[in-house]
Amino acid sequence: EVQLVQSGAEVKKPGESLRISCKGSGYSFTSYWITWVRQMPGKGLEWMGRIDPSDSDTNYSPSFQGHVTISVDKSINIAYLQWNSLKASDTAMYYCARRSSTSFWTFAYWGQGTLVTVSS
């Protein structure tokens, strides 16, 4: 069974750094890109970027480029989303997702989400 299990909720202060994780299991981790999606409180889904675990090639939405870093440790089947300096506006639920086995173009598997709260 394909599973994406994300790290737990975080409470941070503005300016602090943070790394959240997404562990894939039940499939060949390096065969499927991992995508990160933000959902601010009461708002819609936003595509942040994606990483190819086989070679760490990444793409970022222009809205997130330079503010977050997506990385992966393929030896332990984990993808990461990292901030060096959090802002209050980073408060959101963050999901990782993986494409379908039959279609490159849809996100069939989702993590349970990681709630990040940034407050002084």
Added chain:
Amino acid sequence: QSALTQPPSASGPPGQSVTISCTGTSSDIGGYNYVSWYQQHPGKAPKHMIYEVSKRPSGVPDRFSGSKSGNTASLTVSGLQADDEADYYCSSYAGSNNWVFGGGTKLTVL
């Protein structure tokens, strides 16, 4: 890239049909047949309901259907049921390994 445009809300009585639109540009919806639709219940992760414009993943009822014309995609939910009440998001491939989501539509079953 800008978010795809969806109506904020839609509604219909049980048993009826409702259609939700999703408008983009020739750089996303109009340029590719890679539109997906996701259902999200409160407090839950999104669930994919339609992919590649009109294909249904296994387990998704055939009451859910998708279509596209030009730069606009649509999701139709027929035979509305109480459990269909949720937020629905469209998504499209936007080229160069980028994707874009719509702003979401809250579907209410009256």
